[in-house]
Amino acid sequence: MTAILGISCFYHDAAACLIKDGIVVAAAEEERFTRKKHDISFPINAISYCLKEGEITGQQLNYVAFYEKPLLKFERLLSMHLEMFPRSFWSFYKALPAWINEKLRVPGIIRKKLHYKGDIMFIEHHLAHAASSFLVSPFEEAAILTVDGVGEWATASYGYGKGNDITLLKELRFPHSIGLLYSTVTAHLGFSVNNSEYKVMGLSPYGKPVYYDDFKRVVDIKEDGSIEFDMSYFDFHYKLTMPSKKFEEEFGKIRKPHEEVTQKHKDIAASLQKITEEMIFKMLNHLHKETKMDNLCMAGGVALNSVANGKITRNTPFKKVWIQPAASDAGTSLGAAAYAYNTILGNKRKYTMKSAYLGPSYSAEYLQKFLDDDGVIYKKFKDDTALVKLAAKLLFESNVIGWYQGRMEWGPRALGARSILSNATNPKMKDILNLKVKHREHFRPFAPVISKEDVHDYFEIDKDEEPFMLFVYPFKEKVRHLVPSVVHVDGSGRLQTTSKEENPLYYGVIKEFEKLSKIPILVNTSFNIRGEPIVCTPEDAYRCMMGTGIDYLVMDKFLIKRADNPKDMWDSEKIATD
Amino acid sequence: MSNIQIFFKGVKRGFGDFSHLINNIINFFLLLIVYIVGIGPVSAISKLFGKHFLDIKRQNKASNWHEHKVTKQPIEKYYRTF
Numbered sequence: 001m002t003a004i005l006g007i008s009c010f011y012h013d014a015a016a017c018l019i020k021d022g023i024v025v026a027a028a029e030e031e032r033f034t035r036k037k038h039d040i041s042f043p044i045n046a047i048s049y050c051l052k053e054g055e056i057t058g059q060q061l062n063y064v065a066f067y068e069k070p071l072l073k074f075e076r077l078l079s080m081h082l083e084m085f086p087r088s089f090w091s092f093y094k095a096l097p098a099w100i101n102e103k104l105r106v107p108g109i110i111r112k113k114l115h116y117k118g119d120i121m122f123i124e125h126h127l128a129h130a131a132s133s134f135l136v137s138p139f140e141e142a143a144i145l146t147v148d149g150v151g152e153w154a155t156a157s158y159g160y161g162k163g164n165d166i167t168l169l170k171e172l173r174f175p176h177s178i179g180l181l182y183s184t185v186t187a188h189l190g191f192s193v194n195n196s197e198y199k200v201m202g203l204s205p206y207g208k209p210v211y212y213d214d215f216k217r218v219v220d221i222k223e224d225g226s227i228e229f230d231m232s233y234f235d236f237h238y239k240l241t242m243p244s245k246k247f248e249e250e251f252g253k254i255r256k257p258h259e260e261v262t263q264k265h266k267d268i269a270a271s272l273q274k275i276t277e278e279m280i281f282k283m284l285n286h287l288h289k290e291t292k293m294d295n296l297c298m299a300g301g302v303a304l305n306s307v308a309n310g311k312i313t314r315n316t317p318f319k320k321v322w323i324q325p326a327a328s329d330a331g332t333s334l335g336a337a338a339y340a341y342n343t344i345l346g347n348k349r350k351y352t353m354k355s356a357y358l359g360p361s362y363s364a365e366y367l368q369k370f371l372d373d374d375g376v377i378y379k380k381f382k383d384d385t386a387l388v389k390l391a392a393k394l395l396f397e398s399n400v401i402g403w404y405q406g407r408m409e410w411g412p413r414a415l416g417a418r419s420i421l422s423n424a425t426n427p428k429m430k431d432i433l434n435l436k437v438k439h440r441e442h443f444r445p446f447a448p449v450i451s452k453e454d455v456h457d458y459f460e461i462d463k464d465e466e467p468f469m470l471f472v473y474p475f476k477e478k479v480r481h482l483v484p485s486v487v488h489v490d491g492s493g494r495l496q497t498t499s500k501e502e503n504p505l506y507y508g509v510i511k512e513f514e515k516l517s518k519i520p521i522l523v524n525t526s527f528n529i530r531g532e533p534i535v536c537t538p539e540d541a542y543r544c545m546m547g548t549g550i551d552y553l554v555m556d557k558f559l560i561k562r563a564d565n566p567k568d569m570w571d572s573e574k575i576a577t578d
Numbered sequence: 579m580s581n582i583q584i585f586f587k588g589v590k591r592g593f594g595d596f597s598h599l600i601n602n603i604i605n606f607f608l609l610l611i612v613y614i615v616g617i618g619p620v621s622a623i624s625k626l627f628g629k630h631f632l633d634i635k636r637q638n639k640a641s642n643w644h645e646h647k648v649t650k651q652p653i654e655k656y657y658r659t660f
Contacts, residue, residue, distance in 0.1 A: 071660035079631035081613070085621035092617070093609050106659065121656040127648055157646070168648035175632060176642060226642035231634040343650055 002345070003056050006337030007043060007110065008067035008128075008329050010103050012194050014043040015330035017358075018050035019337045022350045024136065026053035027358040027410045029330045032536040038195060039533075042102075043333075044113055049360050058114035065340040067332035068125040070106050072152035074099060076174060084238035091240055121344065123336040125151025126300070127168060129327075132335025133297035134161035135342050136353040137322040143291040144168070145283060148300035148328070149179035149194075156283065156300070160291045164342045164349055169290065175237045176229050178279050179302050181219060184234060184242040185272045189265050190255030192578050193242065201307055202444045204273035205490035207266030214250055215275045225283030257578070261443065277308045277315075284316040294319040299335070303327040303470075304412070306494050310472040313462050325356040325411030325468040334410075355502060356415050356468055359408025362538055364556050370538050377564040381557045384505055391421075391554055392512030395522065398423045399551040400436055402527055404541040405505055409534070413469040414526035415496055416449065416506035418534045418541070420550060422485075422523040423513075424448055429485035429523060436549025439530050439573060445494070448486035449524040451510050452499040458483075458521065459495060469496040469524075483521050496524060531577030547572030 006017040009030070017027035026049060031037055033045030051057060077095060081088045102109065107120050123131070129146040140163065147156040155177030159168035183193045186200050220228040231237065233247040248254060251268055255261070284296065296318040303309070303323050312321050324331050342349050371378050381387040395401060403419045414420070420437060422429050434440055450458060452465050460474045472494045480487045487493060500507045514520040527544060528534045535541045538555055545553045545560070546568040553560040562569070579587075624631070 069659055071658075075660075078617075081617050082621045082624060083631040083634065085613075085617050089610070089613050092613050093606060096609055096612075097605055119657060121653075122659050123656065124648065154646070157648075159648070165650055166648075168646065170643040171646045172642060173633065173644055175634065220636070220638070222639075222641050224641050224643060228636060228639070228642045230636060237632060237634065340656070344653055344656055 002062050002341065002347070003054060003060060004063045004065055004337045004340050005047065005050065005061050006065045006067065006333035006335070006340075007047070008333040008336070009042050010040055010098070010106075011329060012038050012040050013328055013330040014040050014046070015326065015333040016043045016046035016050045017334040017337050018054045018056075019341050020054050020056070022341055022347055024334065024351055024353065024358060026050040027326070027334055028360065028408065029326070029533070031533040032359065032408065035532060035540070037531065037533050042109060042113060047114065053360070058116045061114070061116060061118060063119055063121055063340050064110055064114070064116060065121045065123055065336035066106055066110070067123060067128045067329070067336045069122045069152055070103050072124070074104060076150075076153050080237055088238035091238055094240060121336070121340050123339050124154075125332065126154045126157040126171065127166065128332035128335035128339060129299035130157065130159065130161070130166050130168060130297070130335065131339035131343065132331040133299040133322065133324045133327070134166060135164075135338040135349060136324060136334065136351055137297050138352050139295040139297065139320070139322060141293060142295035142297045142322070143287050143293040143318070144297045144299075145287055146298070146300045147178050147280070147283070147302035149183060150174045150177055155179060158283065158287045158290075160293060161297065164346060166339070166343060172226055175231060175234065176227050178227065178276060179300070180234075180236060180242070181229070182272065182276060182302065184236065184247070185268065187242040188247065188251060188254050189261075189268065190257045190259060196578065197301070198304070199441065199444060200269045201273060201305060202488075203261065203266055203269040204307070205270070205488055205492070206443055207263065207268070207270030209271040209274040210267045211251065211271035212274050215271055217250075218247075219275065219279070221275075221279055221282060223282070224286040225279065227279055261441065266443075273307060276302075276305065277311060280305075280308050281312070281315040284312065284318060288317045296321045298323050299327050299331060301328040306470050306472045307492075309470055310492070320463075323468070323470045324353060325409070325413060325415075325470065327470070328412070330411070354467070356409045356411055356413075357407040357417055357503075358410040359417075360536065361407040367538050367556050367558055370542075371558060371560070374542070374568075376542065376560060376568070378558045378560045381559065384508065384557070387554065387557060387559065388505060388508040388512050390559065391509045391552075392516060394552055395421060395423050395509070395513055396516040398426045398429065398432065400433060400549065402541055402545045402550045402553040403506070404527065404535070404538065404553065404555040405503075408536055411468065413496070414524065414534055415467070415469060416498060416503050416524065418527040418536070420525045420527050421509070423517070424483040424486045424521045424523045425517050425519050427484040433523065433525065438525065439576065445488040446486055446523045446525050447494045447496065448483060448521045449496045449498060449506075449510065451507060451514070451520045452497040454520045455495070455497050459493070465497045465499070466495055467497060467502060469494055471495070482519055486521065486523055529572040529576060542568070544572070546570060
């Protein structure tokens with residue numbers, strides 16, 4: 001047996017992944033266990049879970065693979081300060097303690113925390129990204145593009161994968177970075193960096209790209225898709241803030257989080273999205289010219305830009321696109337482990353990621369004990385059919401249901417294991433969800449989940465499935481009025497498809513809902529309190545329901561009605577953050 | 579919780595905050611020295627000789643892609659942190 005543990009941490013989205021004999025047996029983000037969103041700390045809880053799931057101890061691991069080369073990253077940090085002296089002191093003062101205490105001591109920390117004496121492999125950050133996508137993709141060969149904020153030096157890289165091997169050819173280097181441009185605008189629009197970039201993406205359809213030409217002065221896009229910034233618009237290379245004074249002069253004052261989102265902010269978001277898509281498509285066209293391959297694998301935080309992803313096949317020669325559900329830094333734990341197993345050790349690939357359900361699950365006995373010990377009033381169902389029928393009826397009556405089933409999802413999207421479901425046909429459902437549970441900004445859309453066989457009836461889509469909710473596609477014109485709560489302002493939806501084989505219970509409730517409403521689509525949003533990570537344990541799920549306005553919780557075979565348990569009610573908005 | 583317990587909990591938290599403050603002050607001065615004595619002269623001398631550590635000036639090249647061919651290496655190379 002060969003067991004390899006992949007780890008990513010100390011930057012953002014700490015995570016762990018265990019590969020045993022080439023099969024991904026477990027993967028999870030640390031935030032789900034510590035309940036701190038985007039937790040960066042050493043993922044000891046995620047590791048413990050992975051080892052438990054793999055029935056193995058730290059000492060029994062053959063290798064540990066880390067998602068970057070820390071000294072190369074430190075070199076970049078020193079280069080920043082050498083270049084920007086004396087203006088960078090504050091950033092130096094803030095960053096260095098973490099390097100001394102943790103980031104330069106990674107091997108020691110891993111050995112100490114895991115009681116591990118074996119070899120540790122350090123995989124370059126963008127190589128780990130590339131591996132996280134290609135090595136678990138359905139493709140035998142594919143072109144690869146990785147785009148994020150920054151790794152060691154690289155901010156984007158491209159190459160190709162064939163069989164077990166990956167070759168990266170070229171890279172863009174810090175500070176010229178699509179991810180950092182997106183984060184700079186996110187900060188300028190008053191949202192939190194490395195957290196709320198998706199809000200800017202959601203805001204963009206409300207605006208017009210009137211600032212596109214202004215962005216062209218900020219970033220020079222070459223014909224081959226490489227980019228070059230005018231750094232006078234940025235401060236991130238020597239300060240803790242991102243947009244510079246010049247950026248503010250050009251695009252207006254930085255919006256404060258409590259201030260209203262104006263049309264100008266929407267136009268800036270639209271312009272950013274337009275130029276981001278232009279950069280991505282130019283990169284991809286260049287990549288296709290170099291590799292002549294039809295299949296594409298993408299990874300990195302920018303690969304979570306589902307609006308751009310949905311347009312790739314229309315704007316580039318690539319025919320098939322595959323993105324792994326945890327495309328951001330969390331996924332590099334998987335990439336590092338897969339690269340070690342398949343490429344470095346030369347083992348043939350035998351795993352294709354068809355499901356994102358790689359996290360912890362809890363038995364019916366555990367759930368019942370938790371509910372009984374806590375004195376929760378619930379109803380237990382003997383068979384799934386009756387449970388699914390009742391859940392569909394409750395959804396049809398516009399109740400909001402917390403849907404907690406099986407193993408937790410890997411990656412930032414709720415895909416039917418830790419989801420909140422509701423009625424997509426009710427035009428008021430977006431407001432109901434916002435009022436009762438999510439308290440989101442009005443401009444953010446809710447996502448649809450649809451049964452796989454019905455997807456072509458509702459979406460202008462060029463493939464048969466989208467199980468990981470990473471692509472936005474337009475709804476067909478004629479059906480938009482049928483599902484008003486999941487159609488975004490531009491007529492699109494970030495859909496998830498599901499099938500009986502992938503998730504029978506989830507699929508079952510959609511099909512039962514269809515019998516009542518004639519529509520095989522539900523609203524699917526993440527099961528969490530605003531500002532918290534998606535729920536992990538049954539305790540988290542119950543607490544979330546009782547702190548919000550979720551009407552029912554379906555956990556395994558148990559149905560819990562919030563109104564039946566007034567003793568546990570509380571107001572989550574008192575602790576909610578961004 | 580008794581008043582004594584609350585009192586000692588408060589004292590403990592106060593000492594914690596105080597030690598954190600001292601830690602920050604020491605860190606600040608130590609890192610200021612490192613920054614001025616370590617980073618400063620290297621930065622100044624390098625700039626004198628025209629050396630730049632970051633590409634922050636626009637160069638208007640036709641392409642900004644950097645050659646960085648990464649392929650499978652001998653396993654020992656992956657044990658390095660650089």
